Amino acid sequence: MAPPALPQLLEQLSELLGRMCTEAATSLRGAGAGLLDGRLRLAEKIVASDVMGELRAGVEDVATDALLFHAPVAGDLRTVVCAIRASGDLERMDVLARHVAEAALRRQSRCAVPEQVRPAFTEMNRLGVEMALKAAEVARTRNVLLAVELDGDDEAMDDLHAQLFGVLMDRSWPHGIAAAVDVTLLGRYYERFADHAVLVADETVTAVTGRRPREVAEFLRAQRSATG
Amino acid sequence: MRDLYQEQLTGLADALADMCGQAALAMEHATRALLDADLQLAEQVIADDVRIDDLRVAAEEKAFGLLALQAPVATDLRVVISAIHGAGDIERMGDLALHVAQAARRRHPQSVLPDEVVPYFIEMGKIATALAHKAGDVIRSRDVETAATLEADDDAMDDLHRHLFSVLMGPNWSHGVGPAVDITLLGRFYERYADHAVTVSRRVVYVVTGRMPGPLTV
Numbered sequence: 001m002a003p004p005a006l007p008q009l010l011e012q013l014s015e016l017l018g019r020m021c022t023e024a025a026t027s028l029r030g031a032g033a034g035l036l037d038g039r040l041r042l043a044e045k046i047v048a049s050d051v052m053g054e055l056r057a058g059v060e061d062v063a064t065d066a067l068l069f070h071a072p073v074a075g076d077l078r079t080v081v082c083a084i085r086a087s088g089d090l091e092r093m094d095v096l097a098r099h100v101a102e103a104a105l106r107r108q109s110r111c112a113v114p115e116q117v118r119p120a121f122t123e124m125n126r127l128g129v130e131m132a133l134k135a136a137e138v139a140r141t142r143n144v145l146l147a148v149e150l151d152g153d154d155e156a157m158d159d160l161h162a163q164l165f166g167v168l169m170d171r172s173w174p175h176g177i178a179a180a181v182d183v184t185l186l187g188r189y190y191e192r193f194a195d196h197a198v199l200v201a202d203e204t205v206t207a208v209t210g211r212r213p214r215e216v217a218e219f220l221r222a223q224r225s226a227t228g
Numbered sequence: 229m230r231d232l233y234q235e236q237l238t239g240l241a242d243a244l245a246d247m248c249g250q251a252a253l254a255m256e257h258a259t260r261a262l263l264d265a266d267l268q269l270a271e272q273v274i275a276d277d278v279r280i281d282d283l284r285v286a287a288e289e290k291a292f293g294l295l296a297l298q299a300p301v302a303t304d305l306r307v308v309i310s311a312i313h314g315a316g317d318i319e320r321m322g323d324l325a326l327h328v329a330q331a332a333r334r335r336h337p338q339s340v341l342p343d344e345v346v347p348y349f350i351e352m353g354k355i356a357t358a359l360a361h362k363a364g365d366v367i368r369s370r371d372v373e374t375a376a377t378l379e380a381d382d383d384a385m386d387d388l389h390r391h392l393f394s395v396l397m398g399p400n401w402s403h404g405v406g407p408a409v410d411i412t413l414l415g416r417f418y419e420r421y422a423d424h425a426v427t428v429s430r431r432v433v434y435v436v437t438g439r440m441p442g443p444l445t446v
Contacts, residue, residue: 064305067295071299078292081312088313168409177404184413185416
């Protein structure tokens with residue numbers, strides 16, 4: 001059987017990456033529901049799921065076919081290489097979401113996050129899910145402007161993360177060391193999830209423009225301030 | 229033409245192995261900066277991280293050039309794809325060493341580490357550095373047996389990491405929340421560093437044998 005034409009394979013790659021992003025969003029949403037609303041069955045489902053592993057293998061297969069049968073060059077080659085890299089970040093996002101779900105399951109008997117930090121985690125969870133969904137749209141539409149938006153979201157995540165540490169380090173933290181350790185790690189998982197979402201979108205920027213994402217972001221900012 | 233091709237493949241492996249060497253050095257220095265509260269050394273690790281990032285870019289350009297000009301197939305194609313993944317992992321190892329150095333700098337002139345956890349970090353630093361060197365060896369030699377020894381080192385790292393937590397959460401912990409938070413994150417940095425080294429070596433095993441070793445517990 002003849003392999004599909006290159007444009008078709010590239011289309012499949014962006015579709016698969018989009019699905020991986022959506023899957024990462026689903027995992028984090030479910031993990032957050034487990035953590036914050038005690039939806040433990042949902043958290044269990046997230047931990048047991050292997051959808052992401054299958055999608056990742058799919059990306060690798062399609063990328064390999066593209067390289068093997070079409071020996072793409074220039075922009076097309078960039079698209080394939082960027083897809084390979086992005087799939088690694090996406091798999092990592094899923095692992096991080098699982099860690100959140102696992103934390104929820106470990107803490108069955110009591111609420112996993114103390115009341116004081118619940119608003120921060122609620123917001124981090126919402127933002128993380130939103131970022132993964134944005135990354136999905138970027139992967140599917142190759143919209144570079146939307147990709148740049150994720151930088152702002154990432155800053156918001158960093159602020160929330162810093163806020164969380166503020167609460168932890170406050171002398172009046174009454175929940176003890178074990179809870180502090182949990183909160184520290186959970187905060188880290190969310191922060192890293194967001195970092196990877198940015199990297200996924202950055203791969204699209206690189207694939208489309210052939211330039212480093214930072215250069216593109218600066219260029220767009222300069223354009224905006226010149227026209228606005 | 230064929231010779232040039234082999235040279236390029238070797239060049240790619242060398243580039244990755246060199247990255248491993250740099251990442252090992254970064255972690256060795258970062259650990260020493262942490263243990264000795266050595267600000268200057270911490271600053272050096274922080275300043276040098278960009279070198280590892282540049283090495284990644286250079287390695288990726290090599291991979292890109294190979295794909296564009298040589299269109300490798302079969303095992304060689306797997307090698308190049310795994311190199312693209314590997315470059316990302318090793319760069320991340322550099323970032324994690326950087327985070328350790330940043331922690332040392334943030335708390336300077338105080339030490340981040342209470343006495344009772346110092347031995348853990350000495351040991352974790354040793355294992356992490358050894359893992360990075362070994363990953364470099366595996367990339368160059370494609371030796372599956374060396375790759376297997378990384379698994380044992382990683383298990384040792386996981387054990388240390390677990391014990392570290394039991395110290396933090398134990399009844400004798402007297403240093404409060406702040407240091408516990410620092411040490412939680414530091415422990416995580418070492419553990420992740422080790423995981424990345426193992427992942428790099430596992431991909432080499434996959435290239436050689438066509439099979440991925442069992443899943444990594446991360």
